[in-house]
Every structure is written in C-alpha cells, then in structure tokens.
Amino acid sequence: MSYIYDTFKRSFNLVEANTPELRDIVYRLRYKVFCEQHGFLDASKYPDKMEKDEYDERSCHMLIQFIPTQEYVGTVRLILPDATDLEKTFPIENHTQIDPALCQVNKTIRKHIAEISRFLVVPSFNRRTDDIKKNKIQNQQQGSSKSVIPSTQNTVDRNKEKSSGRERRSGLNIYMVLMAGVVRMSRINQIEYWWCAMDPALNRLVGLSGMNIDPIGPVVDYNGLRQPHFGQICNVLSRLCQRNYGAWEVITDCGVYSYNETCTIKKL
Numbered sequence: 040m041s042y043i044y045d046t047f048k049r050s051f052n053l054v055e056a057n058t059p060e061l062r063d064i065v066y067r068l069r070y071k072v073f074c075e076q077h078g079f080l081d082a083s084k085y086p087d088k089m090e091k092d093e094y095d096e097r098s099c100h101m102l103i104q105f106i107p108t109q110e111y112v113g114t115v116r117l118i119l120p121d122a123t124d125l126e127k128t129f130p131i132e133n134h135t136q137i138d139p140a141l142c143q144v145n146k147t148i149r150k151h152i153a154e155i156s157r158f159l160v161v162p163s164f165n166r167r168t169d170d171i172k173k174n175k176i177q178n179q180q181q182g183s184s185k186s187v188i189p190s191t192q193n194t195v196d197r198n199k200e201k202s203s204g205r206e207r208r209s210g211l212n213i214y215m216v217l218m219a220g221v222v223r224m225s226r227i228n229q230i231e232y233w234w235c236a237m238d239p240a241l242n243r244l245v246g247l248s249g250m251n252i253d254p255i256g257p258v259v260d261y262n263g264l265r266q267p268h269f270g271q272i273c274n275v276l277s278r279l280c281q282r283n284y285g286a287w288e289v290i291t292d293c294g295v296y297s298y299n300e301t302c303t304i305k306k307l
Contacts (some may be wrong), residue, residue, distance in 0.1 A: 043285035045295060046211050049106065053220050056100035056114070065100045065114045065157075066091050072159045079262040094118045094130060094156070099228065101220030103213070105164065108243040112164040113219045117224045118154040129154045131234045135267040137258050142255040142269045148232055155221055155235035160213050214241070215248045219290045222272070224246065231272055236265040250275060250290065251281030273298035 066089035073090055074082040080090060095116070103113035121127040125146060131137070131154055132291035144152060227232070237245075239258060245251075258306045259265055276298050280287040291297045 040293065041285035041288050044210050044288040047216065047219070050211070052104040052106060052218050053216075053223060054102040054104050054111075055224070056102050060103060062095075062100065063089060064111055065102060065116070068102075068111060068114050068161055069157055069159065071161060073095065073157075074261070075153045076162050077263065090155075097121055098156070099224045101217075101224055103160075103216055103220065111161075113160040113213060113217055115158045115220050116156050117221060117228070117230070118156050119228055119230070120149055120152060125149045129234060130156065131236045131267050134261040135236050135265060136256045137267050137269075138256045142267075144232075151229060151231040152234060153225060153228070153230040153232075155233055155237075156219055158235075160217070160240070164213065212244070212248065213285055214245050215250070215289055218245065218248075218250055219292065221238075222276070222290050222296050223292070225272060226298070231298075233268075233270050233272060233275070235268050237263060238264055238267055239266055242266070242268070248286040248290075249279045251278065253296075 055062065056062050069090035070082070070085055070088045074085060074088075082088075085091075087097045097120075098118045100114060100116045103115075104110065105112045112286045118129055126149075129152075150257075174187045224230075233252060235252060237252075242252075250266040252275060254266050255269045256267040276287065276291065279290065288294075
C-alpha cells in the first residue's frame with residue numbers, strides 16, 4: 040500500500056449523495072461554483088440557490104468530504120443511460136462537436152456509457168490549499184525542516200514510489216479523489232465507457248496523475264471552454280496503473296473497483 044493511498048484514506052471520504060438531504064448539498068455546491076464563482080450559469084434562474092437540471096434524475100452523485108474539517112469540498116455526477124430509451128441523448132452530444140472518425144457509439148455501447156459531469160471543487164478549498172503551498176515554499180526557503188502542508192493540497196508532497204521497476208514521483212490531488220468517486224459510481228452501475236466535456240486546463244490537471252481520456256473533437260464554448268472526450272474505462276485504468284501505481288490505488292480503492300485492467304480495447 041502506497042503513501043499516497045494512505046494519505047487519501049486519512050484525508051477524504053467519498054459520500055454517495057443518495058438521499059434528498061445529500062442531493063441538496065450537491066446542488067448548493069454546484070450553485071456556488073457554476074453560478075457565483077464562474078458565472079457559467081445565470082444565478083437568477085436558481086432562486087433557491089440550488090443548481091439542478093433535467094439530467095439529475097438519471098444521474099448518480101458523489102460528494103467529497105475533507106475529514107479534518109468534515110466539510111464537503113467537491114462533487115461530481117455521472118449521467119447514466121436512460122434504461123427506457125437508450126437513444127436519449129447526453130449533454131455532450133447536444134453541446135459539443137464529436138468527430139465521427141474518432142468516436143462512434145453503437146446501441147451496445149450506449150447501454151454501458153455514462154457522462155462525467157459537474158466535476159468541481161469548492162473555491163474555499165482551492166484557496167486554502169494554495170495558501171498552504173505558499174507557506175511550504177517559504178519554509179523551504181528559510182531552511183525549515185518542518186513541513187506545514189497537509190498531504191491533501193492540490194499538489195501534495197511529492198513522494199518517490201516504484202512503478203514498473205522505475206522510480207516515479209507522485210502526489211495526491213483533489214481531482215484524483217473526484218475521479219475515485221467517478222470510478223466507484225461507474226463500477227456499481229456497470230458502466231464501461233466514459234464521455235466527458237472537459238475544460239482543457241482541467242484535463243491537464245487530471246492528466247498529471249496519469250489518468251488520460253482521449254479527445255474526440257474540437258474545443259467549444261459550452262459553460263466555458265470544453266472539449267469532448269471518450270474512454271473505455273479498463274483501458275484508461277490500465278494506462279494509469281502503468282504510469283502511476285499510487286494513483287491507481289487511490290482511484291480504484293486498491294483494486295476494489297478495478298476493471299480487469301489487462302483487457303483488450305473493444306472495437307467500436
């Protein structure tokens with residue numbers, strides 16, 4: 040078991056939002072980030088300060104709880120296929136441009152595909168971890184031997200780990216924790232493929248852990264800059280396992296939610 044996994048278990052809880060009370064927390068966090076912080080959505084349309092849409096009823100939701108403060112600091116949803124109508128579209132199909140040469144989804148795949156959506160971290164948590172990082176840099180410049188950074192910051196302590204016989208540096212970040220929630224929801228709901236319309240900058244942050252999902256179209260303006268991506272989960276996790284074993288432990292909970300990562304990619 041790696042240091043990064045131990046840090047994850049000590050620092051975060053993954054809480055499935057499966058009650059009305061927890062769903063309300065999800066919607067309030069989304070309002071705070073998408074309406075108040077970024078202005079992607081018109082706040083006047085949500086007088087109750089809870090951001091909801093028509094896809095929430097066919098979605099599962101995960102909250103990220105920071106154990107030291109018990110605060111909920113992030114959330115993500117997984118939009119599932121509509122069991123009564125598999126042709127019912129996903130947001131990515133309606134609002135981005137998918138290149139058919141890069142991705143064609145047939146009826147069989149539509150039964151097992153979901154869209155990663157509303158992937159966010161609350162601004163107060165990001166500010167806190169940024170401040171902590173600055174303090175660490177100052178301490179290092181002063182020659183301090185003590186670290187004041189908890190291992191839960193966005194670029195947490197770099198730790199040497201061996202992966203595939205080579206030394207590799209890796210650290211826990213909040214986006215990795217969100218992806219752990221995505222994998223857990225996917226495995227429980229028998230999802231095998233992901234779609235996501237992701238901010239290119241966020242994609243780079245997620246990619247730092249070794250978790251890459253392939254782009255399938257150009258960047259468009261949809262609640263900010265977004266680019267469509269597609270991935271077969273077992274393939275994504277297989278690459279992650281090779282590139283960053285500690286991150287794989289976090290994201291699959293040491294294999295509890297793994298996808299037989301040695302499987303061969305199916306032809307679409």
